[in-house]
Amino acid sequence: xxxxxxxxxxxxxxxxxxxxxxxxxxxxxxxxxxxxxxxxxxxxxxxxxxxxxxxxxxxxxxxxxxxxxxxxxxxxxxxxxxxxxxxxxxxxxxxxxxxxxxxxxxxxxxxxxxxxxxxxxxxxxxxxxxxxxxxxxxxxxxxxxxxxxxxxxxxxxxxxxxxxxxxxxxxxxxxxxxxxxxxxxxxxxxxxxxxxxxxxxxxxxxxxxxxxxxxxxxxx
Amino acid sequence: xxxxxxxxxxxxxxxxxxxxxxxxxxxxxxxxxxxxxxxxxxxxxxxxxxxxxxxxxxxxxxxxxxxxxxxxxxxxxxxxxxxxxxxxxxxxxxxxxxxxxxxxxxxxxxxxxxxxxxxxxxxxxxxxxxxxxxxxxxxxxxxxxxxxxxxxxxxxxxxxxxxxxxxxxxxxxxxxxxxxxxxxxxxxxxxxxxxxxxxxxxxxxxxxxxxxxxxxxxxxxxxxxxxxxxxxxxxxxxxxxx
Numbered sequence: 001x002x003x004x005x006x007x008x009x010x011x012x013x014x015x016x017x018x019x020x021x022x023x024x025x026x027x028x029x030x031x032x033x034x035x036x037x038x039x040x041x042x043x044x045x046x047x048x049x050x051x052x053x054x055x056x057x058x059x060x061x062x063x064x065x066x067x068x069x070x071x072x073x074x075x076x077x078x079x080x081x082x083x084x085x086x087x088x089x090x091x092x093x094x095x096x097x098x099x100x101x102x103x104x105x106x107x108x109x110x111x112x113x114x115x116x117x118x119x120x121x122x123x124x125x126x127x128x129x130x131x132x133x134x135x136x137x138x139x140x141x142x143x144x145x146x147x148x149x150x151x152x153x154x155x156x157x158x159x160x161x162x163x164x165x166x167x168x169x170x171x172x173x174x175x176x177x178x179x180x181x182x183x184x185x186x187x188x189x190x191x192x193x194x195x196x197x198x199x200x201x202x203x204x205x206x207x208x209x210x211x212x213x214x215x216x217x218x219x220x
Numbered sequence: 221x222x223x224x225x226x227x228x229x230x231x232x233x234x235x236x237x238x239x240x241x242x243x244x245x246x247x248x249x250x251x252x253x254x255x256x257x258x259x260x261x262x263x264x265x266x267x268x269x270x271x272x273x274x275x276x277x278x279x280x281x282x283x284x285x286x287x288x289x290x291x292x293x294x295x296x297x298x299x300x301x302x303x304x305x306x307x308x309x310x311x312x313x314x315x316x317x318x319x320x321x322x323x324x325x326x327x328x329x330x331x332x333x334x335x336x337x338x339x340x341x342x343x344x345x346x347x348x349x350x351x352x353x354x355x356x357x358x359x360x361x362x363x364x365x366x367x368x369x370x371x372x373x374x375x376x377x378x379x380x381x382x383x384x385x386x387x388x389x390x391x392x393x394x395x396x397x398x399x400x401x402x403x404x405x406x407x408x409x410x411x412x413x414x415x416x417x418x419x420x421x422x423x424x425x426x427x428x429x430x431x432x433x434x435x436x437x438x439x440x441x442x443x444x445x446x447x448x449x450x451x452x453x454x455x456x457x458x459x460x461x462x
Contacts, residue, residue, distance in 0.1 A: 100268045101272075
């Protein structure tokens with residue numbers, strides 16, 4: 001029990017970094033695939049969606065963490081959904097106030113942040129059990145990981161499908177855009193490519209670790 | 221372990237009133253936050269919408285620098301802020317205060333969702349001189365080429381898409397239709413974007429419906445709109461008297 005308590009209180013670099021890399025919501029846990037595939041057709045959309053989701057994640061996990069001893073177990077999911085929906089509605093209004101063009105681009109996917117299982121998952125698995133500070137750091141890491149993944153997809157898809165990056169033309173007039181990349185199938189292709197790369201890197205790291213261990217054992 | 225001990229191990233259920241109370245408090249908190257943000261962002265959102273409409277009006281009526289908004293019904297025309305029901309239209313004027321054209325909304329089902337347009341109407345040539353998309357969810361790279369495809373946009377240039385009324389001023393002389401790419405022969409036909417036929421057809425349908433609806437109502441009031449400022453003052457004075 002004492003060890004548990006100690007573990008609960010300490011905020012390490014890993015609290016933040018795990019979301020960015022080891023437990024990346026998109027590349028490792030494969031959560032929130034719907035917005036990932038749907039709005040990653042340009043860098044600006046990916047960035048806006050990533051930031052909006054991060055805000056909702058941060059605010060809702062924070063509130064869930066603050067209210068964690070107040071919410072009885074039996075009504076926790078209903079409470080979490082109401083809290084998440086509140087912040088999604090807030091983001092919806094704020095984006096409309098910032099830019100209508102961006103709002104129209106993102107379409108229904110702003111409202112659909114409420115159904116992003118990454119956010120409910122964080123509330124249930126982390127925020128409902130941890131202190132506010134640690135929850136915020138962890139959520140920020142997860143949000144950054146989500147935004148990073150969206151940017152990975154968005155930049156490749158915009159570059160190949162439209163020849164631009166952040167709207168800046170890179171290849172000149174002779175470039176024939178690879179239109180399928182900004183269409184839904186392109187989302188799957190690019191996601192598959194990134195998953196392949198990340199899994200290969202993880203696999204290689206694990207193999208190297210195993211080999212050094214084996215060598216040490218043999219040496220001994 | 222006796223059955224009694226087993227029962228004791230299960231944590232007691234919180235009372236219903238506690239559960240209802242918790243959800244009530246959370247819902248109230250949620251409502252409070254949403255209303256707060258709604259009230260704070262509303263002026264910005266309304267301003268953004270107004271700007272978007274204004275940009276679109278000036279885009280579809282080239283040369284316009286000012287616009288006044290009206291609603292028109294079967295008999296009369298009123299300033300848009302009079303609160304009457306009718307079809308909304310934007311009369312666009314140039315710097316000299318002359319009527320450059322009329323902009324009005326149109327909508328039809330596209331490939332993905334409803335496409336909402338604003339189109340420009342030139343009363344002198346009785347033709348549609350351009351359109352702007354207010355909202356659409358068409359496939360990027362395919363459907364959204366209606367905005368960039370030069371062939372498609374040339375449907376609305378020199379002199380523009382024919383939208384003449386019958387001599388009885390009750391309907392269009394020739395309904396606006398979208399035809400397959402490369403087969404346009406008449407000035408009231410829209411040459412589709414190849415590969416984006418559904419979206420092109422939606423534009424044609426939206427323009428036809430809106431023109432059939434608006435132009436016969438608008439036609440008797442064009443002179444009032446041409447008089448511009450003067451007529452609007454007159455309208456308002458008339459409203460106040462009536």
